[in-house]
Amino acid sequence: MNTEVSNPPSESAWCGAAAPVIRKLGQYELIFITDRTYALDAGQMFGVAPKSLWSKVTKADAENRLWLGMNSLLIRLNPEAAAGEGRNILIETGAGNKLNDRQRAIWQVDPQRDFLTRLAQAGTAPETVDMVVNTHLHFDHCGWNTVRDAEGRVRAAFPRARYYLQRGEWEHAREQHERDRISYLSDNYDPLVSDGQMILLEGERELAPGIQVEVQPGHTRHQQIVIIHSAGETACYLGDLLPTHWHLQPTWITAFDLDPLAAIASKHRVLERARRENWLMIFTHDPEWPWARVEFTQGKYRWVKDSNL
Numbered sequence: 001m002n003t004e005v006s007n008p009p010s011e012s013a014w015c016g017a018a019a020p021v022i023r024k025l026g027q028y029e030l031i032f033i034t035d036r037t038y039a040l041d042a043g044q045m046f047g048v049a050p051k052s053l054w055s056k057v058t059k060a061d062a063e064n065r066l067w068l069g070m071n072s073l074l075i076r077l078n079p080e081a082a083a084g085e086g087r088n089i090l091i092e093t094g095a096g097n098k099l100n101d102r103q104r105a106i107w108q109v110d111p112q113r114d115f116l117t118r119l120a121q122a123g124t125a126p127e128t129v130d131m132v133v134n135t136h137l138h139f140d141h142c143g144w145n146t147v148r149d150a151e152g153r154v155r156a157a158f159p160r161a162r163y164y165l166q167r168g169e170w171e172h173a174r175e176q177h178e179r180d181r182i183s184y185l186s187d188n189y190d191p192l193v194s195d196g197q198m199i200l201l202e203g204e205r206e207l208a209p210g211i212q213v214e215v216q217p218g219h220t221r222h223q224q225i226v227i228i229h230s231a232g233e234t235a236c237y238l239g240d241l242l243p244t245h246w247h248l249q250p251t252w253i254t255a256f257d258l259d260p261l262a263a264i265a266s267k268h269r270v271l272e273r274a275r276r277e278n279w280l281m282i283f284t285h286d287p288e289w290p291w292a293r294v295e296f297t298q299g300k301y302r303w304v305k306d307s308n309l
Helices: 042-046 101-107 115-121 139-145 167-175 190-194 260-277
Strands: 021-025 028-041 065-076 088-091 131-133 146-148 154-156 162-166 198-201 205-208 211-215 224-230 233-237 280-282 291-297 300-305
Touching: 028 042, 028 101, 028 115, 028 139, 028 224, 042 065, 101 139, 131 205, 139 146, 154 190, 162 167, 162 211, 167 198, 190 198, 233 260, 260 291
Parallel strands: 088 131, 131 162, 162 198, 233 280
Antiparallel strands: 021 028, 028 065, 065 088, 146 154, 205 211, 211 224, 224 233, 280 291, 291 300
16 A cells, blocks of 8 residues: 655645634634644545535545645633643644554645644643543544653643543444444543543533533534633634534535434534624634634525634
């Protein structure tokens, strides 16, 4: 098998450059940090939606691949605090640096594995992260949860942090079902559960003031989204419920979604709340936009680009 990784045809400002994208949300600071890019088959990313439709919003490469971001969100609850004295919450941790050559080639993961460097350039060392939230446990969402030390042992990449996940997601990952076991790599989470560092939730929970998770099933049965409230403003980290701004239409879901009907219902629920409450919607895999707002006009949902970009 060819284990070479191709270079993406182009990279966005945040997928290719070191500088993070930063905006305020009420009293909090949101910092959009990426683990660079990887590639998936375009048909997989749009499921049963025909190419004649989705090709109007994005273009695949010559091999019918889409180059996607692996985007994390760092939340600073008190951004004015001195370095090391604030409270930092990290949502998602990309693909990490533990993939073997074959896995990197299958998913065309960018060989530059510099997520922790990017985090440091945003002023945050691993030791200063207090909380890590995984929406689910697919490899491209939790890879930097752990790293290998010099002796080859897997340890937490964020030694002081508590990690938060839905119990049902971990239990499904442990099943290693033939439908999706390729996406679940146990070194990303089992050591954390064994050490008591990963907290397994059962449903909705407020993790910190204004930071709550709720289950929105479809992509996986127990995927959770993260809703952030501060000073009258709201943002939502969507996970793979709505992975890019290309997936706005409720029926445009990926072939990876375990329960397509539940995924569509979850999208309708979240899009309606986001429209009504003017949420900032944060995209996990978008290589072009970090976030946007949504409106409903002329019988359709439409994106409104964020004025801070």
